[in-house]
Amino acid sequence: MPTIKDVAKSAGVSPSTVSRVINNHPRISSETKKRVEKSMKEIGYHPNIIARSLVKQKTNTLGLVMPYSTEEAFADPFYSEILRGIGSVAQNKEYSLLLITSNGMKEELEVTLKAVRSKRVDGLLILRARSNDKLLKELKKLKTPFVIVGRPEDEKNNFWVNNDNIESTKKLVEYLIGLGHEKIGVITGDSKYIVYKDRLEGYKRALEDNGIEYNPNYIIQTTGHHGLTTKYTKELLESYPKLTAIFAVDDLMAYGAILGIKELGLKVPGDVSVVGFNNNPLSQLITPSLTTVDINIFELGSTATKSLINIINKEPTEYYHEIVKTNMIIRDSCGGYKG
Amino acid sequence: MPTIKDVAKSAGVSPSTVSRVINNHPRISSETKKRVEKSMKEIGYHPNIIARSLVKQKTNTLGLVMPYSTEEAFADPFYSEILRGIGSVAQNKEYSLLLITSNGMKEELEVTLKAVRSKRVDGLLILRARSNDKLLKELKKLKTPFVIVGRPEDEKNNFWVNNDNIESTKKLVEYLIGLGHEKIGVITGDSKYIVYKDRLEGYKRALEDNGIEYNPNYIIQTTGHHGLTTKYTKELLESYPKLTAIFAVDDLMAYGAILGIKELGLKVPGDVSVVGFNNNPLSQLITPSLTTVDINIFELGSTATKSLINIINKEPTEYYHEIVKTNMIIRDSCGGYKG
DNA sequence: CTGAAAGCGCTAACAC
DNA sequence: GTGTTAGCGCTTTCAG
Numbered sequence: 133m134p135t136i137k138d139v140a141k142s143a144g145v146s147p148s149t150v151s152r153v154i155n156n157h158p159r160i161s162s163e164t165k166k167r168v169e170k171s172m173k174e175i176g177y178h179p180n181i182i183a184r185s186l187v188k189q190k191t192n193t194l195g196l197v198m199p200y201s202t203e204e205a206f207a208d209p210f211y212s213e214i215l216r217g218i219g220s221v222a223q224n225k226e227y228s229l230l231l232i233t234s235n236g237m238k239e240e241l242e243v244t245l246k247a248v249r250s251k252r253v254d255g256l257l258i259l260r261a262r263s264n265d266k267l268l269k270e271l272k273k274l275k276t277p278f279v280i281v282g283r284p285e286d287e288k289n290n291f292w293v294n295n296d297n298i299e300s301t302k303k304l305v306e307y308l309i310g311l312g313h314e315k316i317g318v319i320t321g322d323s324k325y326i327v328y329k330d331r332l333e334g335y336k337r338a339l340e341d342n343g344i345e346y347n348p349n350y351i352i353q354t355t356g357h358h359g360l361t362t363k364y365t366k367e368l369l370e371s372y373p374k375l376t377a378i379f380a381v382d383d384l385m386a387y388g389a390i391l392g393i394k395e396l397g398l399k400v401p402g403d404v405s406v407v408g409f410n411n412n413p414l415s416q417l418i419t420p421s422l423t424t425v426d427i428n429i430f431e432l433g434s435t436a437t438k439s440l441i442n443i444i445n446k447e448p449t450e451y452y453h454e455i456v457k458t459n460m461i462i463r464d465s466c467g468g469y470k471g
Numbered sequence: 472m473p474t475i476k477d478v479a480k481s482a483g484v485s486p487s488t489v490s491r492v493i494n495n496h497p498r499i500s501s502e503t504k505k506r507v508e509k510s511m512k513e514i515g516y517h518p519n520i521i522a523r524s525l526v527k528q529k530t531n532t533l534g535l536v537m538p539y540s541t542e543e544a545f546a547d548p549f550y551s552e553i554l555r556g557i558g559s560v561a562q563n564k565e566y567s568l569l570l571i572t573s574n575g576m577k578e579e580l581e582v583t584l585k586a587v588r589s590k591r592v593d594g595l596l597i598l599r600a601r602s603n604d605k606l607l608k609e610l611k612k613l614k615t616p617f618v619i620v621g622r623p624e625d626e627k628n629n630f631w632v633n634n635d636n637i638e639s640t641k642k643l644v645e646y647l648i649g650l651g652h653e654k655i656g657v658i659t660g661d662s663k664y665i666v667y668k669d670r671l672e673g674y675k676r677a678l679e680d681n682g683i684e685y686n687p688n689y690i691i692q693t694t695g696h697h698g699l700t701t702k703y704t705k706e707l708l709e710s711y712p713k714l715t716a717i718f719a720v721d722d723l724m725a726y727g728a729i730l731g732i733k734e735l736g737l738k739v740p741g742d743v744s745v746v747g748f749n750n751n752p753l754s755q756l757i758t759p760s761l762t763t764v765d766i767n768i769f770e771l772g773s774t775a776t777k778s779l780i781n782i783i784n785k786e787p788t789e790y791y792h793e794i795v796k797t798n799m800i801i802r803d804s805c806g807g808y809k810g
Numbered sequence: 811c812t813g814a815a816a817g818c819g820c821t822a823a824c825a826c
Numbered sequence: 827g828t829g830t831t832a833g834c835g836c837t838t839t840c841a842g
Contacts, residue, residue: 133590135835146813151837159811178588182524183835187818191521196570198554212550215537219572223582228591229570231535233558243562249517251472251819252567358756387756394758414753417697417726419733474819485829490821498827522819526834590835814841825830 134175143171154179193228194218194440195253197244197267199260200234208384209413210429211259214281217433218257225441232256241267248276255444257281257436261292261326279440281432283326283453291443292453293436295427297327300458301334302341304407304425305379307460309342312469313377313405317368318351319361319389320381331381331409350375354385361388366396369404376404376469383408383415383424390418390465401467411461421463431456473514482510493518532567533557533779534592536583536606538599539573547723548752549768550598553620556772557596564780571595580606587615594783596620596775600631600665618779620771622665622792630782631792632775634766636666639797640673641680643746643764644718646799648681651808652716652744656707657690658700658728659720670720670748689714693724700727705735708743715743715808722747722754722763729757729804740806750800760802770795 136154140147145164152160153168171177185191196218198211222229230253234240244267247253256271261282268290271278280292308316318335321328332351339346352368354361361380365388369375378393380386386408393404400406400420408415411426435454442448475493479486484503491499492507510516524530535557537550561568569592573579583606586592595610600621607629610617619631647655657674660667671690678685691707693700700719704727708714717732719725725747732743739745739759747754750765774793781787 136837137835147835148814148837149812152812155837157811161811164812178585180525180835181589181591182521182530183818184837185521185818186519186525186820186835187837189818193569198558208548208551211554212547215550215570215572219537219570220574223572223574223578228586229572230532231554231558231568231570233554233562233568235559235562239562246517247567250520252520358752387753391756391758413697414726417701417730418757419730475821476819486819487821487830488828491828494821496827500827503827519819522834523821524834525819525836526821528834812842814839816837816839818836818838820834821832823830823832826828 134177138175139171139177143168190254193230193253195230195232195247195256197232197258200240213429214433217430218437221434221437245270248274255440257440263324277443279436281436289451295458296455297330298334300425301331302338305335305338308377314344315375316377316379317375318379319385320353328381358388361385362392365389365392378406380408383410383412386422401465405466420465422465423463424461426459426461428456473516477514478510478516482507529593532569532592534569534571534586534595536571536597539579552768553772556769557776560773560776584609587613594779596779602663616782618775620775628790630790634797635794636669637673639764640670641677644674644677647716653683654714655716655718656714657718658724659692667720697727700724701731704728704731708735717745719747722749722751725761740804744805759804761804762802763800765798765800767795
């Protein structure tokens with residue numbers, strides 16, 4: 133593999149001149165520039181990024197901290213889609229992407245810190261927001277730039293990009309309320325994920341603003357496991373047969389809920405209306421098609437990446453966050469309340 | 472950030488000694504080793520991987536060439552799952568993962584070659600097999616090690632890992648035949664993907680071995696777009712109402728097909744049996760639950776990664792490939808033929 | 811506008 | 827078993 137020296141020789145200039153043309157240095161005669169470029173072509177030269185990184189003390193690489201749970205990713209196009217969003221801007225701005233995967237919280241912490249300490253990455257995209265996140269504390273100690281996709285607990289002292297989950301959920305639940313529903317069950321996930329907390333909060337606020345009493349018994353918590361969701365939904369409806377609607381914090385959970393409702397011999401939306409969240413592409417295909425909220429995953433990814441690159445290069449003095457808009461998508465899974 | 476020199480000073484040894492303890496050099500006294508390790512802890516030293524890569528002329532990084540189409544990834548946990556498989560062995564063997572994404576064939580080629588030429592990666596995992604793949608040719612010119620997940624056209628001159636799609640499909644279709652079905656429609660995808668070619672081939676062989684005539688009119692080709700799949704399925708069944716079963720080369724297509732069948736007022740499996748492929752986690756949740764083939768995605772990823780690392784380090788003289796087993800999963804979407 | 815020289819942080823002969 | 831030295835390929839002062 134040819135190096136900058138080979139090009140220099142071939143073009144009859146010094147290595148530093150070659151470096152200058154590579155880096156588009158302004159003060160360089162267009163003649164020598166052409167000559168050098170010609171030599172590079174001829175020789176088949178390509179700059180060695182590792183060497184460049186070493187001297188520049190930056191890698192032009194972003195680390196992507198992926199959630200480790202399988203269940204999370206279960207049938208969920210979220211990660212494919214957010215990677216597309218991230219990839220598109222990284223590409224554009226000449227950044228590479230280092231994937232950081234793990235099989236648990238401890239490993240995640242170790243592996244991520246290692247990537248940072250060993251200077252593999254210039255910054256990190258954290259693809260989840262979790263309560264009491266040790267990783268964030270450690271990263272701050274190391275002064276690594278990072279952006280969280282999601283809302284962190286400490287909103288004021290982090291860079292983050294998120295949907296407005298509370299407000300979006302409130303709207304969604306108010307849509308149900310508008311249809312006449314008052315007794316609305318909720319299927320939610322592990323409360324260590326802030327996204328689920330926020331959506332539950334949105335639900336509460338919708339009730340509150342509309343003078344409906346909040347009943348914690350209507351809330352069930354499930355995992356990514358669908359069989360369980362189905363089971364829990366059935367149990368919920370058997371305990372509280374007056375429920376006329378179900379709000380699931382994720383479309384996948386809504387699928388499980390619909391199945392449970394059907395297994396009880398009830399109809400969707402005839403007997404029970406169902407809404408989900410995230411607008412999984414399958415939601416338009418199931419029967420009935422699911423009313424849900426599109427969260428613009430691609431944009432979540434691209435916005436976070438732009439932010440991170442900006443933070444790396446500009447070192448802003450104040451923390452900030454960005455909100456990506458959601459759109460409610462009304463389909464066939466909800467009907468009016470028939471007292 | 473402390474460097475090896477700082478550690479050397481603090482421990483009262485030379486940088487090379489420090490380097491030796493980092494790299495577990497055999498001839499080093501356990502005393503100095505301890506002393507150096509203590510200093511590293513105290514100072515908070517972590518080796519700079521970039522510098523190491525430069526001198527060692529290898530990065531301990533694997534490039535992952537992701538397919539670029541959105542439609543592919545549509546609701547498909549394939550990529551989450553294969554990344555898990557890849558990540559688990561990469562982690563284990565101390566390799567990092569560089570994500571290579573793109574928005575089209577040309578960009579994919581450019582970006583991938585750039586990663587190789589600029590020495591960012593030691594080898595590549597190509598997460599798709601495509602006909603007439605220019606990328607493969609270029610990578611061979613560059614003598615980059617790479618492993619394909621899927622079966623490449625030129626089987627003999629590549630390293631690859633795949634399911635036995637032909638044989639697995641044959642079994643699946645023979646299951647339908649065993650139920651009495653003879654007129655079996657097929658829903659397939661873009662034939663530039665070899666996986667679809669192979670599954671079609673398996674279908675043909677099943678018919679052939681069982682003395683059933685092959686009718687190309689029973690084959691329809693769709694894209695990742697579900698609405699289309701539904702539409703095409705309806706057209707197919709309207710043109711050939713004698714079809715009693717449908718084989719879809721992917722579960723997601725099977726979902727579209729089932730919807731189409733239902734929209735025609737027919738029952739699954741009462742009137743038409745349906746089988747899919749890949750065992751998407753949702754397939755157990757839909758109604759009826761889908762008979763399909765589990766392809767062990769995690770193992771596909773881990774096997775490919777092990778192979779690649781092996782190839783990078785051992786430089787084997789002969790090409791080889793590995794086959795990951797599949798399991799047919801019988802559920803409720805098929806019934807006996809009722810003439 | 812261009813060249814010489816130093817150095818990024820680490821490893822690997824080669825000495826001793 | 828440990829230190830000295832050179833150098834991986836590139837950028838970047840500093841001269842001129």
